[in-house]
Amino acid sequence: MPTTIPANTWRHKDLVAIEHLTAEEITFLLDTAAAFKQVGDREIKKVPSLRGRTLINLFVEPSTRTRISFELAAIRLSADVVNMSADGSSITKGESLKDTARNLKALRTDIIVLRHSSAGAAQFLAERLECSIINAGDGSHEHPTQALLDAFTIREKLGRIEGLNVAIVGDILFSRVARSNIHLLTKLGANVTLVGPSTLVPREFEEMGVKVSHRLDDVLETADVVNLLRIQMERQRKQYFPSLGEYTTLFGLTKERAARLKPEAIIMHPGPINRGVEIDSNIADCGRSVILDQVTNGLAVRMAALYLCDVARGMAQGETN
Amino acid sequence: MPPELTPPVPSATLLLDGAAIDRILRRIAHEIIERNPDLDKIVLVGIPSRGVEAANRLAAHIENVEKRPVETGVIDVSMHRDDLRRRHRIGPVMPSRLPTPLDDRTLILVDDVFYSGRTCRAAMDAISSFGRPAQIQYAVLIDRGHRELPIRADYVGKNIPTAPDDRVFVRFQNVDNVPDAVWIAKA
DSSP, rough: OOOOOOOOOOOOSSSSOOGGGGGGHHHHHHHHHHHHHHTTTTTSOOOTTTOEEEEEEEEESSHHHHHHHHHHHHHHHTEEEEEEEEEGGGGGGGHHHHHHHHHHHHOOOOOEEEEESSHOOOOHHHOOOOOEEEEEETTTTBHHHHHHHHHHHHHHHSSOOOOOOOEEEEEEETOOOOOOOOOOOOOOOOOEEEESSSTTGGGGGGGGTTTSSSSSTTTTOOOOOEOOOOGGGGGOOOSSSSSSHHHHHHHOOOOHHHSOOOOOOEOOSSSSSOTTTTTTTHHHTTTOOOHHHHHHHHHHHHHHHHHHHHHHHHHHHOOOO | OOOOOSSSSSSSSEEEEEHHHHHHHHHHHHHHHHHSGGGGGGGEEEEEEEOOOHHHHHHHHHHHHHOOOOOEEEEOOGGOSSSSSGGSSSSOOOOOBOOOTTOOOOOEEEEESSSHHHHHHHHHHHTTTOOOSSSSEEEEEEHHHHHHSOOOSSEEEEOOOOOOOOOEEOOOOOHHHSEEEEEEEEE
């Protein structure tokens, strides 16, 4: 068993965007996540790394699964967690993000996990507060932990990221998941193709170093990874394509399409899935679907992100434990 | 001719070369055999990174003498340290690997340098989240003194008197890509 020490480290108090990270930092975080994943197999699934720290899940935009994943990650690190959503908080009474954050700072919060509908909200707080800010999705900008858990899952299943053909399919135009994935995968040397109707996948994306295709059938035979994004029905997507039925006909991963994939290719989806729209119900549950592995790995990646940002901040601020 | 040894920092002097390290590890292997009549129960558990290498070598020596396999494991202590934020950089966290169940097993923790005792404490804390071993023993290549906790080692390769600011460097070919050696740099 090799025991060679990686030369890299982590120095950031915040995790705001994949765009700002180096390939080495991303790999260091993924390696750290592998160690934290193993905590889930222990008899006692909890480590004391963040004992005595306070984490606030500030979810100005609603989300259940991401919030629960962060909450569980923080609990497994022994942090104390408080959840705060826009409903029933002062945010609905018109308090600005800055004032909300200043109040949280006055309460001696160590880490804020922020989900917000405005791009740049996490960066805004990171620049103004000493505590660690973890971006859990900011508008159409980035969702860094989703891209990290996707990369972790690809690496776990296929052993590497460099050189793989990754197809990201569907609702890409305003997708922070797609943006974070594009940054991460291109930094680590994957060949990324975005697939969808031209209304949702305009050619401008090619400037990010990826290919654009408007035909799913053209990429099936070469893809190592097919990452299907959810059609965000709540965001009035109807004007972007004629009907859900037509979307499924052209871009849904049906049984027939799945049969044309390479034998080792994997199918991913950030959830929640629209069964029968982006993906055939049987395909979502088949052996090559890694959708539930993504959920498990999300916990490990978020533990690693919380641990690294908190320790880096503690070191920089001269804390003594 | 032995390979040319280059000190890790210019001021470092050589304490042990590869042959001396090998003799020490062989001697500790014999002590472990002597003290643990039922070798099926023992697990040599390395603390990353160089403790893992030392544990693997001890296991190989024991297997060589006793002609039977010896189980090994890894316990990472980063998540359990109480001095993490006092350090200079965030080191890698490695996945831990221990047999299950731990009941009735004797874990022999293996590390390269024994100093404050805080690594050993963190390792014991980490082990307790996997289960409750029958016994934990502690083997170290170098004991440099300056304990901050009531912990002692069961197997010591070499005692080295140091000042608190001295630096001790253990180098293993498989970990560091330089020949095996132990160095000391006086403050």
